Amino acid sequence: MTITAVSAAASIEGRGIVKTFGGFTAVDGLTLDIRSGEFVSLIGPSGCGKSTFMLMAAGLIPTSSGELLVNGKPLREPLTDIGIVFQDHLLLEFRTALENVMLQAEIRGLPLAPAKERALDLFKKLGISHAVDRYPKQLSGGMRQRVSIARALIHDPSVLMMDEPFGALDAITRTQIRHDLEMLWLEQAKTVVFITHSIDEAIGLSDRVLVMSPTPGRIVDEIKIELPRPRPAHLGDYPSFNAYADRIHDAFRRFGVIKY
Numbered sequence: 001m002t003i004t005a006v007s008a009a010a011s012i013e014g015r016g017i018v019k020t021f022g023g024f025t026a027v028d029g030l031t032l033d034i035r036s037g038e039f040v041s042l043i044g045p046s047g048c049g050k051s052t053f054m055l056m057a058a059g060l061i062p063t064s065s066g067e068l069l070v071n072g073k074p075l076r077e078p079l080t081d082i083g084i085v086f087q088d089h090l091l092l093e094f095r096t097a098l099e100n101v102m103l104q105a106e107i108r109g110l111p112l113a114p115a116k117e118r119a120l121d122l123f124k125k126l127g128i129s130h131a132v133d134r135y136p137k138q139l140s141g142g143m144r145q146r147v148s149i150a151r152a153l154i155h156d157p158s159v160l161m162m163d164e165p166f167g168a169l170d171a172i173t174r175t176q177i178r179h180d181l182e183m184l185w186l187e188q189a190k191t192v193v194f195i196t197h198s199i200d201e202a203i204g205l206s207d208r209v210l211v212m213s214p215t216p217g218r219i220v221d222e223i224k225i226e227l228p229r230p231r232p233a234h235l236g237d238y239p240s241f242n243a244y245a246d247r248i249h250d251a252f253r254r255f256g257v258i259k260y
């Protein structure tokens with residue numbers, strides 16, 4: 001099985017990023033460095049500007065001030081070398097799982113035979129080979145998100161952005177899909193920006209967790225996660241997991257997001 005060569009993973013830097021909508025400041029002076037090939041989670045309360053940051057970092061909406069650099073170059077237009085997974089799978093109901101993934105290849109004008117080979121390989125690695133010819137309504141929520149991940153990776157992008165991709169899934173499915181994503185990332189070495197409300201998910205997946213304040217969003221803590229990979233389903237097996245989780249809870253307590 002051949003897989004298209006892995007493109008170099010991109011670095012993303014934000015320097016004093018501010019985003020206002022009318023008179024409302026959604027993101028306020030966000031500074032961060034996401035290194036090439038790093039898995040970084042942004043965790044923060046609802047409405048703190050996580051998705052807004054992601055859309056800016058993807059070049060889909062402009063910053064109000066501050067600068068975003070991708071591979072050291074100012075970001076001036078939408079990134080194309082990127083795959084995005086949202087909480088909603090956004091699959092076309094009239095296309096099969098494989099056809100949904102191939103749509104990305106078709107739109108990008110990729111040679112279809114190698115793209116199909118890569119799609120089938122991704123389906124296999126994501127444990128959904130049996131579902132290639134099924135339509136979205138014939139898939140479980142977890143399977144649909146796996147198809148969304150395959151669609152985001154079919155063109156071998158250097159950045160994968162994921163906005164609460166597992167937010168609508170049950171806890172058991174989340175535990176397995178988290179592992180599958182980690183294994184895929186270990187193999188494919190993309191830069192991943194992962195937005196989540198889940199402390200387990202952030203610690204279970206990330207090299208670094210960036211904790212955001214309530215609105216207007218700023219980074220208030222940065223936690224390097226030094227747990228071996230692949231990480232277990234039960235993260236509490238590591239005493240340091242509890243220390244990382246406490247630190248995130250403490251940040252939210254400081255800002256009154258958690259009151260007990």
Ligand SMILES: Nc1ncnc2c1ncn2[C@@H]1O[C@H](COP(=O)(O)OP(=O)(O)OP(=O)(O)O)[C@@H](O)[C@H]1O
Pocket residue numbers: 021026044045046047048049050051052053215
């Ligand atoms: N296009 C827009 N126009 C006006 N306000 C907006 C717009 N987009 C986002 N906002 C506001 O900016 C703030 C941040 O929104 P954003 O969706 O980035 O938060 P979030 O942290 O991703 O939230 P959640 O975790 O609930 O998804 C919110 O108050 C939201 O209402």
